[in-house]
Amino acid sequence: MIPVHPVFASFSGAIEFIFTPQPSNVTGGKLVGGFTQSMELLLTQLEVTLIAVVLALIVALPLGLYLGHRGIGEVLAIGLGNAGRAIPELAVIALVASLIGVGLLTVAPALAILGIPPILTNAYVGVREVDRSTVDAARGMGMTELEIIRRVELPLAIPTVMSGVRGATIAIVATATIAPLAGVTTLGDYIINENVYGQNGVLAGAILVALLAITLEGLLALLQWRLTSDGLKLQTA
Amino acid sequence: MRTDHTKLRVALAALAALALSLGIAACGGSSDSSSSDEGGNGGGAIVSNPDNGKVSLTIGSKNFPEQEILGEIYAQALKAAGYKVKSALNLGSETVALKAVKTNQISGYPEYASTALTSFFGLEPEEVPADANEAWEKANEEFEKEGLQAFEPTPFASANAVGTTKKTAEKYGLETISDLEGVSEKLSLYGSPECRQRIDCLAGLEKLYGLKFKSFTPVDISLRYNVLEKGQADLSILFTTDPQLAAESDKFVILEDDKEVFPAGNVIFVTKKSTAEKAGPDYEKTILQVQEGLDLKVMQELDARVELEKQTPKEAAAAYLKSAGYTK
Numbered sequence: 142m143i144p145v146h147p148v149f150a151s152f153s154g155a156i157e158f159i160f161t162p163q164p165s166n167v168t169g170g171k172l173v174g175g176f177t178q179s180m181e182l183l184l185t186q187l188e189v190t191l192i193a194v195v196l197a198l199i200v201a202l203p204l205g206l207y208l209g210h211r212g213i214g215e216v217l218a219i220g221l222g223n224a225g226r227a228i229p230e231l232a233v234i235a236l237v238a239s240l241i242g243v244g245l246l247t248v249a250p251a252l253a254i255l256g257i258p259p260i261l262t263n264a265y266v267g268v269r270e271v272d273r274s275t276v277d278a279a280r281g282m283g284m285t286e287l288e289i290i291r292r293v294e295l296p297l298a299i300p301t302v303m304s305g306v307r308g309a310t311i312a313i314v315a316t317a318t319i320a321p322l323a324g325v326t327t328l329g330d331y332i333i334n335e336n337v338y339g340q341n342g343v344l345a346g347a348i349l350v351a352l353l354a355i356t357l358e359g360l361l362a363l364l365q366w367r368l369t370s371d372g373l374k375l376q377t378a
Numbered sequence: 379m380r381t382d383h384t385k386l387r388v389a390l391a392a393l394a395a396l397a398l399s400l401g402i403a404a405c406g407g408s409s410d411s412s413s414s415d416e417g418g419n420g421g422g423a424i425v426s427n428p429d430n431g432k433v434s435l436t437i438g439s440k441n442f443p444e445q446e447i448l449g450e451i452y453a454q455a456l457k458a459a460g461y462k463v464k465s466a467l468n469l470g471s472e473t474v475a476l477k478a479v480k481t482n483q484i485s486g487y488p489e490y491a492s493t494a495l496t497s498f499f500g501l502e503p504e505e506v507p508a509d510a511n512e513a514w515e516k517a518n519e520e521f522e523k524e525g526l527q528a529f530e531p532t533p534f535a536s537a538n539a540v541g542t543t544k545k546t547a548e549k550y551g552l553e554t555i556s557d558l559e560g561v562s563e564k565l566s567l568y569g570s571p572e573c574r575q576r577i578d579c580l581a582g583l584e585k586l587y588g589l590k591f592k593s594f595t596p597v598d599i600s601l602r603y604n605v606l607e608k609g610q611a612d613l614s615i616l617f618t619t620d621p622q623l624a625a626e627s628d629k630f631v632i633l634e635d636d637k638e639v640f641p642a643g644n645v646i647f648v649t650k651k652s653t654a655e656k657a658g659p660d661y662e663k664t665i666l667q668v669q670e671g672l673d674l675k676v677m678q679e680l681d682a683r684v685e686l687e688k689q690t691p692k693e694a695a696a697a698y699l700k701s702a703g704y705t706k
Contacts, residue, residue, distance in 0.1 A: 167497050169577030169585060235598065242610050243568075243597050321571040322598040330596070334572040336471040336497065 155344035165337055173338055174331070174345065183349055186327040190314045190357070192249040197256030197309055202302070205264025209298075210290050218265035225258030230316050234323050243324030251323075255316055256309030263305025267298030296370050303365035307358060314354050318346070328353075424664060424704050430460035433657050438484035439467040440475055442599050443684045443691060444536065444619060444677070448488040448645060450695030455668040458705045459660045467691070471572070472497050476648070479526065485653045490643030491517050491531055496578055503578045504586070506641035510535060514646050527651045529662055531644035532669045534619065534677040538579060538640040539632040540567075541616035541623075543606055547631050554634040555587055558613075562589040568605045569615035571596035579615060582639035606630065618642070619674065621682030645669070671702045 162175030208214040237251045271294050279293045295302070318329030331338050331346030435456055439449030446467045457463040466484050469475045472493055478484045491513040495501040499520045507513045510531045518528045540555055550561045558565070573579035574594055583589050597605055603622050605611035616623070622630055647665050654661055676698070683694040699705040
């Protein structure tokens, strides 16, 4: 037999699982999966992802911009940023779940921790890479420090900042699959419970998470293009 | 800056790798608590048979403490009988474990007869025989059709149960699950993620008892007491073998399953017929011998060592084998 054959078989099974409820061994006859349940799980995954990304932005973006503007705290912005990427998220969620409790209000902040390092590091680096003579010119024109950040440094740093945001979003949306272990029923439900949903369900969950990640990435790329000033686009084009 | 960046990353990665490998080495050095060549006479001690040295076995288990303890007990006992033994504990769900047996990735693993009947062979929970031997024979019949074999059951049985705090039980006058009728709408239920859809869990409580809960929240199995203690959950799915039930009987109670949604299961060791033949008679003999002492009290105590006293499953298993006189 050709070894790829079963893969295709289960791929079509997974697609079917996404749209049509399927029988399961352990549910006593109740059908599982299907479009309604898939959309419910997908929306929960999206919800927890968006909350976590916004939380990460609130914490990391102002800090990264400020540190970059002042040119201080490189150790914090880059060192901590890199160290932060090594944090095992499953352990964070387990810890938070047993210390504080479970549910959206604990899972979202725990996931936000994943998004902070890339946003922080990229905001810092993005601002540092802005030509100093441009900043001096802005200062010479009488701009306040806050105006310099907002109107000169941030716009010029947008491509770098946004690539941090995109990285953070992908990491968070992918990791939100473990949320069912802490009270939030995301698409991970399909992936964790092979017992209930079978292999088709596991693959269906993976496919939906991948599609969601690609969609978010596309939307953010579009947003980045819109936010980038025309002058910068000319430079890179 | 770019290079600093990468250097730091490499350093961190190296550190992480080091920590990991140390951890693995520490665990890996494990299975060597052999006490093999004791020409043990009588007292039920396991006798090492040099013929078994040619046979390699891999003992598996599912991914919660009781299973890991059982897996360790069987693995260490088989090692004492002279086999070359590896263990693959923490395999995940029963479908993963069964597939691992069928594909020879593991030689065998402990399964609850009730789970085998409902999950593998499509029985409704109320069809599972209450008698341990009957359930085993029924499961074994089905396993044999697939070239598999289940050894005789353990003395102890384990089942899921609806648990709550003593306070909640007193407040609503709860003794049986049927008592939840009329109050369940006000109560939140927590259980493992798979519980939500399972007929021997939430789906069964809804269908067979006709109960509706205020909410069902999925959590990792290890949090089942935590959510009760924190007051997040009014009700939580527990196991009847949980040591917390004995140790903190003033705090937690389980509700009697008067309509038998949660069939009790004794543990049967599932293996492939061909594996059992290749391994020789000591394989089954050793497994049956060491599980003889596993009654409910002993199993609860072993669970307590791991869940409450934070021993490793390996340590708990070794202590059991030693104190019962199976190994020295």
